[in-house]
Amino acid sequence: MLHTLERLPDDPILGLAAACRADPNPDKVDLTVGIYMDEDGVCPVFGAIRDAQRALVEEETSKAYLPPAGDPDFNTGMRALVFGGDSGALADGRVSSLAAPGGCGALRIGAEIARVASPEAKVWVSDPTWPVHMPLIGSVGLEFEKYRYYDAPSHGVDFDGMVEDLKRAKSGDLVLLHGCCHNPCGADLTLEQWGVIAELAERQGFLPFIDIAYQGLGDGLEADAAGLRLLAERLPEMIVAASCSKNMGLYRERTGIAQFLCRDAGNAEAILSQAKVAARRIYSMPPAHGALLAGRVLAAPALEAAWRDELHTMCLRINGLREALVEKLEATTGRDFAFIRREKGMFSFLGLSEEQTRRLREEYSVYMLGSSRINVAGINAANIDYVADAVARVIA
Numbered sequence: 414m415l416h417t418l419e420r421l422p423d424d425p426i427l428g429l430a431a432a433c434r435a436d437p438n439p440d441k442v443d444l445t446v447g448i449y450m451d452e453d454g455v456c457p458v459f460g461a462i463r464d465a466q467r468a469l470v471e472e473e474t475s476k477a478y479l480p481p482a483g484d485p486d487f488n489t490g491m492r493a494l495v496f497g498g499d500s501g502a503l504a505d506g507r508v509s510s511l512a513a514p515g516g517c518g519a520l521r522i523g524a525e526i527a528r529v530a531s532p533e534a535k536v537w538v539s540d541p542t543w544p545v546h547m548p549l550i551g552s553v554g555l556e557f558e559k560y561r562y563y564d565a566p567s568h569g570v571d572f573d574g575m576v577e578d579l580k581r582a583k584s585g586d587l588v589l590l591h592g593c594c595h596n597p598c599g600a601d602l603t604l605e606q607w608g609v610i611a612e613l614a615e616r617q618g619f620l621p622f623i624d625i626a627y628q629g630l631g632d633g634l635e636a637d638a639a640g641l642r643l644l645a646e647r648l649p650e651m652i653v654a655a656s657c658s659k660n661m662g663l664y665r666e667r668t669g670i671a672q673f674l675c676r677d678a679g680n681a682e683a684i685l686s687q688a689k690v691a692a693r694r695i696y697s698m699p700p701a702h703g704a705l706l707a708g709r710v711l712a713a714p715a716l717e718a719a720w721r722d723e724l725h726t727m728c729l730r731i732n733g734l735r736e737a738l739v740e741k742l743e744a745t746t747g748r749d750f751a752f753i754r755r756e757k758g759m760f761s762f763l764g765l766s767e768e769q770t771r772r773l774r775e776e777y778s779v780y781m782l783g784s785s786r787i788n789v790a791g792i793n794a795a796n797i798d799y800v801a802d803a804v805a806r807v808i809a
């Protein structure tokens with residue numbers, strides 16, 4: 414029976430990254446996959462994580478399963494990181510959480526719970542959104558609707574369009590929102606706009622489903638969670654999928670967490686029991702290593718301070734690269750690229766056609782997605798001039 418299945422095409426993003434790796438051009442530049450890279454093009458291990466790992470290797474005496482909800486330090490630390498240490502909802506025991514295999518696992522657990530609670534739910538996703546949302550959430554059987562989000566001509570959020578579309582979201586639907594650093598466009602909501610979304614959710618009764626995979630890489634750990642926290646203050650319920658892949662550099666360790674803001678502590682406990690059962694029917698137990706490292710970092714003030722410093726340095730570097738890229742691109746092309754400065758996190762669309770991105774790849778070995786989404790962190794002092802010149806040539 415297996416022979417009846419056909420070979421599927423490679424993932425388009427990973428396929429482009431592989432093509433870049435195979436490209437012999439010494440000047441090649443990889444701006445495809447969303448991993449943070451430093452000035453040397455290396456995706457580094459955080460010093461605080463390395464220290465935590467050394468201690469863990471020394472002290473770990475068993476590889477027995479963790480409790481089904483995951484490491485308690487990790488859960489406590491992540492709830493405070495996302496909702497804020499002074500969150501009223503946390504103090505009231507209204508947030509339960511389940512460690513998951515990465516932000517992806519958390520999104521899937523959130524979708525499983527939504528499907529059980531509201532089998533006919535529509536999941537409203539931004540246009541565009543991260544393409545992996547569809548298979549991750551859709552495979553539980555939920556259907557999608559799109560809301561307008563990125564306006565290519567103005568390089569910003571079409572907020573009026575978004576609100577108009579979300580007026581059709583009903584009680585029992587989910588609205589998937591990127592907590593910060595929108596993937597793929599980098600255009601985020603203002604706090605005022607988050608307030609409008611909160612009002613809509615209150616009025617219409619839809620459930621916000623927040624995907625926060627880049628907390629700390631836009632404007633800082635607290636500012637990046639401000640929109641989500643505003644919703645948490647005003648709304649009775651919300652699902653949050655958080656990832657430690659980028660902000661703790663734990664990509665391959667598959668470290669994430671599904672969090673459920675509930676009406677009261679009793680509901681929070683009930684939802685946790687549902688989440689455990691959902692995990693049990695998919696992969697059973699959460700992965701331990703990454704969560705134990707993150708838990709140690711979040712529970713030890715010295716390690717946490719060191720991690721916050723390192724993350725802050727990354728954030729500053731990304732924002733510095735955005736600034737430099739605007740200057741270089743404006744100098745080489747004579748066009749306005751100021752929107753790159755306004756956008757947040759690792760991604761921006763350069764606003765190029767698919768044909769122009771193909772020429773960049775084939776003629777200059779500069780790799781980005783066909784949508785012209787770039788990973789800003791793939792730029793460095795050694796390649797920025799080359800990239801800006803190549804972009805100028807393809808749009809000339």
Ligand code: PMP
Nearest residue numbers: 515516517543596624626656658
């Ligand atoms: N959501 C978004 C928007 C992402 O970009 C990512 C990572 N690419 C994730 C969630 C989850 O990533 P992971 O499963 O590696 O934690």
